[in-house]
Amino acid sequence: MADRETIPVLNVEPPPTAEETGTDIESDLRQQLLITQVDSVLTWARRSSLWPAMFGLACCAIEMIATANARYDIARFGAEVFRASPRQADLMIVAGTVTWKMAPAVRRIYLQMAEPKWVISMGSCSNIGGPFAHGYSTLPGVNNVVPVDVYVPGCPPRPESLLSGLMLLQDVMKEEGVLGKRRRPEPDGDFSTMLPEGDPIRRELEALFPPYLSVSGEPRDTETGALPHDTNYLTMHGGSAPGGPA
Amino acid sequence: MAYGIGIAKGLLTTVKHLVREPTTFEFPEAERPIPPRARTNLVWFVERCTGCSTCAQACPDGCILVQTQPREDGSYLVERYEIDFRLCMYCGLCAEACPYEAIQVGGSYTNVVRDPNDLYHDKPTLTSLANEYLDAHDWIYPNGQPAVRQEIHPAGERQHH
Ligand code: SF4
Ligand code: SF4
Ligand code: SF4
Numbered sequence: 360m361a362d363r364e365t366i367p368v369l370n371v372e373p374p375p376t377a378e379e380t381g382t383d384i385e386s387d388l389r390q391q392l393l394i395t396q397v398d399s400v401l402t403w404a405r406r407s408s409l410w411p412a413m414f415g416l417a418c419c420a421i422e423m424i425a426t427a428n429a430r431y432d433i434a435r436f437g438a439e440v441f442r443a444s445p446r447q448a449d450l451m452i453v454a455g456t457v458t459w460k461m462a463p464a465v466r467r468i469y470l471q472m473a474e475p476k477w478v479i480s481m482g483s484c485s486n487i488g489g490p491f492a493h494g495y496s497t498l499p500g501v502n503n504v505v506p507v508d509v510y511v512p513g514c515p516p517r518p519e520s521l522l523s524g525l526m527l528l529q530d531v532m533k534e535e536g537v538l539g540k541r542r543r544p545e546p547d548g549d550f551s552t553m554l555p556e557g558d559p560i561r562r563e564l565e566a567l568f569p570p571y572l573s574v575s576g577e578p579r580d581t582e583t584g585a586l587p588h589d590t591n592y593l594t595m596h597g598g599s600a601p602g603g604p605a
Numbered sequence: 606m607a608y609g610i611g612i613a614k615g616l617l618t619t620v621k622h623l624v625r626e627p628t629t630f631e632f633p634e635a636e637r638p639i640p641p642r643a644r645t646n647l648v649w650f651v652e653r654c655t656g657c658s659t660c661a662q663a664c665p666d667g668c669i670l671v672q673t674q675p676r677e678d679g680s681y682l683v684e685r686y687e688i689d690f691r692l693c694m695y696c697g698l699c700a701e702a703c704p705y706e707a708i709q710v711g712g713s714y715t716n717v718v719r720d721p722n723d724l725y726h727d728k729p730t731l732t733s734l735a736n737e738y739l740d741a742h743d744w745i746y747p748n749g750q751p752a753v754r755q756e757i758h759p760a761g762e763r764q765h766h
Pocket of ligand 1: 456481482484485493514575694
């Protein structure tokens with residue numbers, strides 16, 4: 360496990376002058392130095408205030424709740440503010456079994472979160488399906504619907520394991536920086552090997568991947584970006600508004 | 606200026622708590638001891654394992670792989686011992702079944718990964734994890750028995766005497 364890092368401080372020393380170094384530092388290099396400093400401060404701020412979205416899917420959620428209580432105190436890592444709205448959350452802790460029925464909801468919550476966003480997969484169930492990996496009802500790994508940054512094994516993982524996962528995620532964020540490339544693989548949205556053709560859940564899931572077609576396959580309105588009137592969708596969701604991409 | 610005095614007193618208390626020695630230590634600094642029959646991470650000790658495969662038969666998920674070869678004296682050489690921790694549901698049935706307590710419940714909590722395939726542990730990985738565990742726990746097995754202190758080889762294998 361990596362050591363807990365110290366808080367970065369801005370280097371207040373002025374950059375060396377041309378006389379000191381004997382060469383003239385290019386102005387864009389100076390800008391790059393400034394960007395690096397700003398980057399380290401921004402990543403420090405980001406990784407010290409990871410607000411998770413408040414939802415749990417199965418038994419692992421109980422252990423996630425235990426992590427928030429005083430004995431384990433996830434507040435020490437700045438991640439205690441479980442937000443009831445995905446719009447205010449940075450971190451998605453997928454704690455529990457992702458059933459096929461729940462998969463579109465998980466994907467939709469992920470899409471509704473504002474960038475930048477991170478995902479921790481907690482427990483064997485969301486890692487690969489766990490004890491239900493060969494079952495008919497369970498998604499074989501949440502990485503099929505959302506890109507996952509850190510996997511925490513366990514059934515359920517102890518709160519210590521989740522805290523280790525959070526610390527690893529903070530290290531990942533530090534390594535990737537604000538503008539750095541994200542190393543996590545994006546899901547491809549291909550469910551052809553898992554669900555039969557015409558399956559309503561498969562159609563709904565595919566509608567939540569680029570190019571975000573409607574469930575019936577019609578494109579969005581080019582001007583307003585609105586989804587076409589879709590009776591299928593409305594029937595499935597009792598007329599509620601679709602939660603499109605953020 | 607009664608308000609100002611009250612705030613200063615409150616801040617003084619805060620500052621006192623900020624600079625004094627901490628009284629509570631939590632996870633990354635301190636680990637809680639877990640009860641011996643808890644259901645949590647597993648450690649497998651190559652020196653205790655006879656290769657009988659009872660654990661693999663007891664595992665409901667089928668995530669343990671044991672491959673053995675008979676030795677001259679009739680005992681088994683454990684060629685491969687692999688646990689798929691992506692699938693494992695940490696039920697502890699393997700640890701309950703093992704007649705030699707070669708696989709035990711315990712281990713560290715830092716086994717988080719960025720690639721789920723890193724959770725498939727083969728024999729050298731399991732051995733080095735077991736060595737790390739013993740090194741951190743005074744060479745006492747999770748069940749309380751003392752282990753023989755041995756040199757740890759970087760590749761994860763124990764040095765044979
Ligand atoms: S991994 Fe285990 S504890 Fe977590 S949701 Fe699945 S069955 Fe429950
Ligand atoms: S803890 Fe349970 S699922 Fe995991 S290896 Fe042992 S018997 Fe198999
Ligand atoms: S049951 Fe115990 S001794 Fe037998 S193969 Fe499994 S770990 Fe080794």
